[in-house]
Structures are given as structure tokens and as C-alpha cells.
Amino acid sequence: MLLKIGEFLNKNSIGTQDKLDVGIVPFNEAITNFNELNIVFDDVNKPIPKMEICFVDNTIPNDIIETIREKTDILVSLGSCISFKADLILPGISVSDDFLNNVVTAFIEDDLEYLKPLFVMSGENDFRTKTIKVTLDNELCVGCSGCAFICPNVAIEMKNTRPIIDFDSCVHCGCCFMICPKSWNLNEEVEAWC
Numbered sequence: 001m002l003l004k005i006g007e008f009l010n011k012n013s014i015g016t017q018d019k020l021d022v023g024i025v026p027f028n029e030a031i032t033n034f035n036e037l038n039i040v041f042d043d044v045n046k047p048i049p050k051m052e053i054c055f056v057d058n059t060i061p062n063d064i065i066e067t068i069r070e071k072t073d074i075l076v077s078l079g080s081c082i083s084f085k086a087d088l089i090l091p092g093i094s095v096s097d098d099f100l101n102n103v104v105t106a107f108i109e110d111d112l113e114y115l116k117p118l119f120v121m122s123g124e125n126d127f128r129t130k131t132i133k134v135t136l137d138n139e140l141c142v143g144c145s146g147c148a149f150i151c152p153n154v155a156i157e158m159k160n161t162r163p164i165i166d167f168d169s170c171v172h173c174g175c176c177f178m179i180c181p182k183s184w185n186l187n188e189e190v191e192a193w194c
């Protein structure tokens, strides 16, 4: 199973075997239903093998993350409040099983279009709210209120059909970026801006 996503990441061929070797810590049963995956790592107290993809959350100590980073082709963060560099970030205070299933399916199907916004999110830690700011600065906001509706910390208020963000209340979950129908069209601008 060859992932062309590796080309997008400027890495060598990823997943040349029949199945993808995957790690997930802490372990989550949501990804055990895929015949295309070998779960080869699910406990930070065990040796860290080479992996194609590894999902981690921010409870893992940074020195262990660094070793995982060296051993895995694609590092995915479960949640966006992180102090390390991931290749993809799945937003949410707690990433839902459905979303995780969709992401794994996208990997298996090499669906870069689905995954691309999650790659774009892997910038600096305060990138998520600033993405909305970029949306506003570029006058692309259509006033749909999606960002205000989705924000788990009520950090966004709509005024005159535009979102006002209380940055002190923002917990960098990235949900506003994911829900915004315009931020997804901003890849080039966002990359230039970062």
C-alpha cells in the first residue's frame, strides 16, 4: 500500500508493504477495525518501532515524541494544543472516533484532498485562530457564523456578521479553521503568511 501523501510531504515512498504499520498512543480502539493497518505501537513504555503513521496526543513527554518522530514517516497529533511539530493536526479538544475513522480511511485511500487542511494546520501553535484572522483580513469571510458556533470555549462572538475573537479565551483547538468554508481555500495565502 503506497501513500502518495509522502510526495506531498517531500518524503520517500511511504507504505510499500500490504499493510500500513501504525502506532497510536494512547491506544484507541476506533482504529482497530481496519484490515489495512498493523497496530505496532500503542504503549510508550514499549520499544518504539519504525512506523508509517503514528497518532499521538499531548500527554506524551516531548523526549518520547522526538524518538517517535524519528521512527515514523507521518506524525499525527490528536488535538492541536501541542508543543511539538506534527505533520497533521486533528483539531478538537477530544478528537471524535468518527473523525479519527475518517482520517484513517483517507490515509488508506490516499485521499490527499480530505487530509490537506489537516496538513495546513501543522504550523505554529497559535496558527488556528490566526487563520480566521487571515480569512477576515482577506475579506473572504461570508459571515456564516460557523466559527462562533463551533468554538468550544465561546471565544468567538459575531458582530455585524463578522467574528470577533477573544484571543485570551482561545485554547487553540483549531475547530474554527476546520469549520470555516473559506479558510480551506486559503492554503497558498496561509503558507505564505506563515
Ligand code: SF4
Pocket (backbone or CB within 6 Å): 128, 129, 147, 150, 151, 152, 153, 154, 155, 156, 165, 169, 170, 171, 172, 173, 174, 175, 176, 177
Ligand atoms: S477561537 Fe475557539 S474554535 Fe478557534 S482555535 Fe480558539 S478555541 Fe478553538
Ligand code: SF4
Pocket (backbone or CB within 6 Å): 132, 135, 136, 140, 141, 142, 143, 144, 145, 146, 147, 148, 161, 162, 163, 176, 179, 180, 181, 182, 183
Ligand atoms: S466560519 Fe469563516 S466564513 Fe464563517 S463567519 Fe467564521 S470566519 Fe467568516
